[in-house]
Amino acid sequence: MNTWLVVGGVWAMFAVCVVLFVRGASSRADRAEETRDKAVPRRAARKASRAEV
Template sequence: MEKWLVILGIWAMCAACAVLFIRGATGGSSSRRKSEEGRARPASRASAGDTRAALND
């Protein structure tokens, strides 16, 4: 009986890890992506292009 509980526990842990891995590997919902598209760009990223242009001149 104890042996079967150990085997069942290992299989349950593998199944939980597989579910979490698959959920993390797939893309998020489309509503989350749409809300991110509407946001303004951070100031550090917005000014990065200006800095690069100044360095190249």
């Protein structure tokens, strides 16, 4: 029983670390590009609306 708890705990920790690593490695680079693309038009739109007023 005690051995199974240790094996299960190690396996669960490994699985959590793999999931966090894969999510961090793939989505962070995509998010950085998306935020850059989205930020530029919003800023341009805000400046244009202020210039019109």
